[in-house]
Amino acid sequence: MNEMLSKAVIAYTNTAQEWKLGQSMHLALYGIGGLIPLNFGYGVLFASAHYENTSGSKAGTTRGLLNPWIFRMSDGTIGVVAQSTESSVYNQVETNIAASRGKLLFWTTTDLVTYENKGLLTIAEGKTISKPQVTREDSTYYITWEGDRGETKVSSTTDFVTFSDPYDSPIPRDKIAVTMDDGNVSCVFVLTDSEALYLNRKLGLLENTGVNQIPDISVRMGAKPDFNQLPKLTALYSDTSTAEKTVKWDQNAFDSIPFHQPGTYSITGKADVGEYAWPMVTQRADPHVVFYKDKYYFIATDDNLQEHLYIRVADTLEGIGGASDHLILNRNQSGDMSGLFWAPELHLIGNKLYILFAASTESSPQNWWKNVQCRVMQLVGNDPLKSSDWGHVQRVMQQDQISPLYDGNGITLDMTCFEVNGTYYYMWSQRDLGSGIDSANLMIATMNPENPAYITSGPVCLAKPQFGWDRQGEVNEGPYMIRHHDDVFVTFSGSNTDNTYAVGLLTAKATADLLQPDSWKVTGYPVLASNHVYEQLGPGHNAFIKDENGNDVLVFHARLNGGERCTGMRKVHWAFDGSPILYMTPELELKPEFRNVTLRIQVVDESENETDNR
Numbered sequence: 001m002n003e004m005l006s007k008a009v010i011a012y013t014n015t016a017q018e019w020k021l022g023q024s025m026h027l028a029l030y031g032i033g034g035l036i037p038l039n040f041g042y043g044v045l046f047a048s049a050h051y052e053n054t055s056g057s058k059a060g061t062t063r064g065l066l067n068p069w070i071f072r073m074s075d076g077t078i079g080v081v082a083q084s085t086e087s088s089v090y091n092q093v094e095t096n097i098a099a100s101r102g103k104l105l106f107w108t109t110t111d112l113v114t115y116e117n118k119g120l121l122t123i124a125e126g127k128t129i130s131k132p133q134v135t136r137e138d139s140t141y142y143i144t145w146e147g148d149r150g151e152t153k154v155s156s157t158t159d160f161v162t163f164s165d166p167y168d169s170p171i172p173r174d175k176i177a178v179t180m181d182d183g184n185v186s187c188v189f190v191l192t193d194s195e196a197l198y199l200n201r202k203l204g205l206l207e208n209t210g211v212n213q214i215p216d217i218s219v220r221m222g223a224k225p226d227f228n229q230l231p232k233l234t235a236l237y238s239d240t241s242t243a244e245k246t247v248k249w250d251q252n253a254f255d256s257i258p259f260h261q262p263g264t265y266s267i268t269g270k271a272d273v274g275e276y277a278w279p280m281v282t283q284r285a286d287p288h289v290v291f292y293k294d295k296y297y298f299i300a301t302d303d304n305l306q307e308h309l310y311i312r313v314a315d316t317l318e319g320i321g322g323a324s325d326h327l328i329l330n331r332n333q334s335g336d337m338s339g340l341f342w343a344p345e346l347h348l349i350g351n352k353l354y355i356l357f358a359a360s361t362e363s364s365p366q367n368w369w370k371n372v373q374c375r376v377m378q379l380v381g382n383d384p385l386k387s388s389d390w391g392h393v394q395r396v397m398q399q400d401q402i403s404p405l406y407d408g409n410g411i412t413l414d415m416t417c418f419e420v421n422g423t424y425y426y427m428w429s430q431r432d433l434g435s436g437i438d439s440a441n442l443m444i445a446t447m448n449p450e451n452p453a454y455i456t457s458g459p460v461c462l463a464k465p466q467f468g469w470d471r472q473g474e475v476n477e478g479p480y481m482i483r484h485h486d487d488v489f490v491t492f493s494g495s496n497t498d499n500t501y502a503v504g505l506l507t508a509k510a511t512a513d514l515l516q517p518d519s520w521k522v523t524g525y526p527v528l529a530s531n532h533v534y535e536q537l538g539p540g541h542n543a544f545i546k547d548e549n550g551n552d553v554l555v556f557h558a559r560l561n562g563g564e565r566c567t568g569m570r571k572v573h574w575a576f577d578g579s580p581i582l583y584m585t586p587e588l589e590l591k592p593e594f595r596n597v598t599l600r601i602q603v604v605d606e607s608e609n610e611t612d613n614r
Contacts, residue, residue, distance in 0.1 A: 009191055012184055300557070372413050377390050413477070427462075470494025477493050
């Protein structure tokens with residue numbers, strides 16, 4: 001491999017994926033043995049949906065992109081142009097067509113991970129622009145393309161606002177000799193060393209690469225160290241991040257050390273990697289766990305008819321899989337709550353335990369998902385496993401305590417609750433069904449922990465499905481918050497609940513105004529999807545919980561080989577930039593050869609040292 005290719009990134013679209021996924025810019029780097037797709041083969045750059053001339057569709061129109069071209073801007077940053085496609089419905093079947101003739105999609109970026117959408121460039125109104133390429137001489141950019149008959153045209157610009165009239169191109173075009181199975185390669189772009197390093201760290205496979213040796217400990221003769229304070233193992237990773245692993249040291253070997261005698265002694269241990277069973281619970285989706293009174297309580301959507309709420313309890317997270325179900329609530333036979341139950345969560349709010357869930361007023365097959373609304377139910381007794389200890393179900397209302405959470409023809413569901421810097425928030429998914437079906441959007445409002453039955457601010461829309469990966473059905477749902485230092489992350493699920501279901505990510509600073517949409521940034525690609533973990537298709541609607549050692553654990557559902565939805569768990573890893581990594585299997589978290597460790601303990605007779613110093 002020559003030096004230039006070793007620093008080159010390949011841009012392509014995936015012809016094997018459904019168009020909403022495949023018509024996005026995918027990236028691959030050269031490695032040993034050939035090209036290595038980044039981001040598990042998922043697109044990194046997706047075109048945003050638009051809401052112009054959408055024939056009354058409130059959900060907007062999905063866009064795709066073709067033939068992306070990456071080029072260096074005069075200020076050292078990076079530009080990307082691409083052809084535009086969009087969804088079209090013919091005979092009630094959604095497909096995609098070429099769109100925006102004479103125009104190109106345009107983005108700028110500093111790292112090929114996050115992009116600023118600059119909209120459409122109008123270059124040759126009404127003309128075919130295919131396979132664009134961009135070159136630069138000083139501050140002038142030349143955009144060449146192929147026309148209807150394969151002819152090459154060119155237009156120049158200095159500001160990407162005004163463009164010269166197209167003319168026959170004397171500028172030679174790059175011939176792309178790189179090929180990929182199921183991929184249409186459109187560009188080879190040479191990176192700087194720092195760009196290549198960052199791209200690999202951010203979008204390459206993150207895995208354990210080694211550990212730091214556990215240092216010896218020295219204790220004074222007659223002083224026995226605290227067994228629970230013995231050192232942890234520091235694991236090292238391919239992105240330069242680290243993680244502390246609790247070690248299960250051999251207690252018998254430790255207790256047999258004669259701490260009254262000087263000498264060097266060794267004990268062995270095994271690092272805890274959190275090997276949770278998959279599947280842990282079958283036919284359970286939208287799972288949630290709360291730690292309450294020194295036990296773990298589990299609740300989820302029961303995929304067997306969705307007519308009941310069950311709770312399990314266990315001393316450990318691993319124990320949830322084998323725990324018994326305890327029936328808490330049945331659907332009514334008619335009227336309110338006679339339909340399905342959705343996405344229950346157990347939350348401690350103001351030191352009281354609540355269940356947040358959604359229930360429908362409709363039970364007929366044709367209306368089973370209509371009139372689904374968020375509810376709250378308080379534990380008024382002492383035992384969460386007893387249905388009689390739970391109070392009456394209340395519908396969550398607006399701040400006037402009279403109007404429904406969504407006072408219109410639509411649904412609300414997937415409500416979650418979290419606290420940041422003393423302020424409590426509700427976040428949920430909401431969909432308008434009046435005069436056509438809108439997208440399912442993420443909403444946020446403040447709430448009073450003393451009365452969780454209503455919100456205390458006006459609802460604010462934080463996110464709409466805007467990319468191909470979350471517009472299979474135009475859905476954003478299942479939000480859940482996790483905090484890491486000064487960053488607030490909200491995971492959410494997008495797409496249909498089939499194998500295309502995937503997890504997205506919103507990020508804000510804890511000091512920001514979380515009711516302001518501009519305070520949040522959305523990652524442009526899914527952070528967990530079907531390609532990430534073997535046998536786990538359509539992962540989503542997750543929650544987070546701390547394990548017995550204080551580690552963050554992802555609680556999620558996925559389809560076992562594309563079949564029924566099942567609950568699973570695994571540890572969260574925090575990457576070099578402080579973002580959560582949700583695909584870390586035990587094998588990636590800590591390789592087997594690093595799990596068994598040894599600790600040397602030196603027992604020192606300090607009186608001998610004092611004698612020697614006299």
